[in-house]
Amino acid sequence: MTGRGRYVADVVLPGMLHAAFLRSPHAHARIARVDVAAARQMSGVVAAVVAAELEAHVRPIIAASRMKGYKATPIPVLAGSKARYQGEALVAVVAESRYVAEDAVDAITIDYEPLPVVSDPRAAARDDSPFVHDEAGTNVIVSRAFAQGDVDAAIRDAAIVESDTFRFHRHAAVAIENRACTAEWDAGAERLTLWSSTQVPGMVRDGLAELLDIPVHAIRVVAPDVGGGFGMKSLLYPEEVAVCALARLLGRPVKWIGDRREDLLTSSQAWDEEIECELAIDADGAIRGLRARVLTDVGAYSMFPWTASIEAIQVISFLPGPYRVPHYRGEARGVTTNKAPMGPYRGVGRPVSTFVTEVLMDRVARRLGLDPADVRRKNFIGAADFPYRSPSGVVWDSGSFAESLDSACEAVGYDALRREQASGRSGGRRLGIGIASYVELTGVGSAIPASPGADISTGTEGATIRVDSGGSVTASFGVACHGQGHETTLAQVVAEELGARLEDVRVVHGDTAAGPIGSGTYASRSAVIGGGAAILASRALREKALAIAAHQLEADVHDLDFRAGVVAVRGAPDRRVTLREIARAAYAGAKRLPKGMEPGLEATRYYDPYFGTASNATHIAVVELDPALCDVKLVRYVVVEDCGRIINPLIVDGQAIGGVAQGIGAALLEEIVYGDDGQLLTGSLMDYLIPTAAEMPAIDVRHLEHPSPSTLGGFKGVGEGGTIGAPAAIANAVADALAPLGIGIRELPITPERLFRLLGAVPRHRAGA
Amino acid sequence: MKPPKFDYHAPASVDEALALLTRYGGDAKILAGGQSLMPLLNFRLTRPAALIDLNRIASLAYIREVGGYVHFGAMTRQRAIEFSPVVAKRVPLLTEATRLVGHLPIRSRGTIGGSIAHADPSAEYPAVLTALDGDVVVRSPKGESVLKPADFFETYLTTKLGADEILTEVRLPAMPPNTGYAFEEFSRRHGDFAIIGIAAMLSVAGTRCTSARLATAGAGPVPVRLRAAEQILESQGLGDAAIKAAAARAGELVEPDSDIHASAAYRRHLTSVLTERAVRRAIARVEERHGFPGALRASGGMGGPSRPPMTE
């Protein structure tokens, strides 16, 4: 805010060079010949490295998984034999400046032999399709199903079956800071340091160790200030590996600052799915069963560490939503195509599953002549049902589903809105009200890995807390902040649990050399798992500090109060010691400590919440349609969410509203479009449209604060919910506005063009155009 | 995304700039506000041998009233136009259109000459120039010529401007009395290029529409003057039926292309919808000036009771 932030681009090292990559202009092509001679001769160019040269120094990236029906696809750091998507890096140029590096890229000539492009996921899944990875022998690299009960019978016997094929188009995270990294190799100490704009410094470190054959202790990964990530920066990218290999090869620091074109071409993309779904309902509106088939376009590669399964598996895991679904089957397939690889993006799978389920719930209501809110109330998992094992095997520990719906209806003035809508209709005003209720698993522990089968630990995090000789507190974490305000929230947790003053607590994160072993920040986990570790370590320290204070004050521990950095005898406030005095004694040794106590005032604890905990919310969107322009205006937006015990309300609101903004973008504006030839048609921010302040309504966020029964501190995760609820709520609102015309929504985003086509299918006079 | 190498010249006069253009024989590009050219350079979609920067030619930035016209030096910033009281009074359609050009930080640098010469058919200024049938002044080593918009715009991003020519001035006629105007636009987000934009200006005398001017943005390779739709209003008046007929005709007059944001069919549809809205808002503005809300619509229809609006 004052210009003193330090992002990767701001890191300047002596002798530093700049990298640029020659990227494939073709979506699928064999590389016949590469000529870098002219580039190498240019003034200011230090190296132009082709795949064959790099292969000797680094292994391909492989996202392994034990999951049945999964096939890994090795990602070459530079592609040598063939390019599998437009933008894939083929040659690395290192030069004195980025300008010169780009000139050198222009001077490279490559002969390509274009191959048939795999772009349509349905066609890709067929046996007669060309393969993106010949070694895999198929494009279907993910194939998995969850089932419970007899869903076929449930559908056969149901009073009503609502079914449709839904399409959620491809999206991109678009962090305002593009991906970027800078590597430095210390040849004397044989140590590697990588500054990277990443959410997962721990995972990047572990990945680099493997690929570059360097011990983990010789690698330091620093995520300094990170300009947004949203899941897209929770993967190990080829460029991160490349700059490390190049720095080691050249003996000089190498910096790569991705530009927006590279971001849109090569950063992970998301949510590209087709879902065939049938919802079986009894005559009274109760859900009997749900059957779904999901086809996910995973792009050209399965990325480390999450693998290509994460998106599709999340969809079939969470399609049943916050409802009792006795019979269920969800089948997911992930197919490779010649597009940028897919990765996790805020919400992962659940914006899609919530869209499908919630749209179907509204259709059930319409068909039965019930209010959409009432159909949900009838089917919610109730308080008596917890812990509830969902048909996909997820355990919901708690939830305030009906309460959040009731509260959201009250906040938005639901009944009055319905009246306004009815009276407006006669005057030609097309108001739509859309509800979306959802439940999400957050703070996922080791019981259900964030990416099932993947060879990584996502269920634990550590905290190291040290009270130094001056009485100030340093709390180090493996989680990494990219705008969530961990400095504030985790410091609050430590100060409160330990008894220190908030201003005395410094949080260190995003540096693998400074913190305990950990992976990073993703999947709405940091408050829950990082916070839990902070509580455990703080409590251990508090206990020790109290024991020392009791010794110093010659008092019983049970008679002591410890808050704001001072321990005092209850009832005798002048008998007190400060945390500083306690710390000095702790480091002074045996003479000043209780008998047998180990010196020092530092603790490291790890936390595993095991199942994780459920966060839930209801969103209500109110839209007004302009059927002539085919335009959707958001006029109201209400979120009532339960994220457990709230550490900092301003930060929780910020996460919720920021998430909703991305959900609004997903529902109305944003879409990554590829041509049939695999060419990206949305390669700039003039074509990939994220919401501006002018497209955002004021958003009313309210909280239900039911502490989690199963996590330390009662926290629930809050990072993704906004994005999960918004696409569904907006889809339902638009469908509600269109309902008198008999038009439904089955495809997101609802662009003006799609609305035009939908409205074109009804007579003009009815549409009011 | 860094620009490729180029020679850079910042001449102090138009003559100097013309000499440089001649010297590079078509390999140089003129740099005006840079809001369109710089992105193309950063993407390396254009690789001129030289940039000839007009930003140091102070004599190209002015707004002057000359006779019934307002003259704009080519390097007049859109921001200067936005806040100009002269423009607000004499060519208010341009003021309204200017607020739709990108965002304020874009308009700080963007120029009227640059926008017209760049000839993006989705841009607002070419539509205004076309609707008002203004003049484009072009200097070449041989001298000065004045072109009409229909003769100036050739196709996407292409004009009659020769490799050795510079657009130096844009002239727009001042709005006559008894005239209303509106710029209606639909874009995906605030500040984006128009999917369709309609510039409208209507002059009335009594209950008659003496002159209707309608032009498009985004409806094809060049801005389109919707003459047949204008004629409906001029011959049939400003009643509901005439407005609807003109709007329907407008949609038939354009040959838009499809892109990822909108199909040709949708653009044609929007052309009709926005023409109707622009005409209605322009009419409302005339009525506002005459203090008779609804007067024209009540009177301008098919033989309804007429009540002459006051003249200024």
Add this chain to the structure above:
Amino acid sequence: MILTTVRLTVNGAPYEGRCEPRKLLVDFLREDLALTGTHVGCEHGICGACTVLVNGEAARSCLMLAVQADGAEIETVEGLMRDGKLHPLQQAFHEHHGLQCGFCTPGMLMTALDFLRTNPRPTEAQIREGLSAVLCRCTGYHGIVKAVEAAARELARDAR
């Protein structure tokens, strides 16, 4: 390589540097003058992260060449603080949670500054329209809009 001398003032202080004519103003500020508060987000004028004031008016520094700024007065986010005190806009961003990752913030602040100078008493809708010049992906703009509303009040009070 032909280098050109660029002399300009940034936040009131004179600077001089030599660079290629093709060097973007934002890169000149960041690399040659080590003023890294101004950020690069898209290099095609859409995201607004690089917005600075050029002779008092907000402009994209990714769409200007450094040589074009020769003789100009540039203001960047680094110049907002005075005497160790946050500018009222910065103070308001802090109080209203107007930033999360902070990457768009420099451009947002400079855009808001120019916007409030041209429109000192804006409505919420006008603020949203004015700020639509800068993309933020974290906040949903809620805190930013609130902050600009608050700063407008504060600056109006100062002006009186």
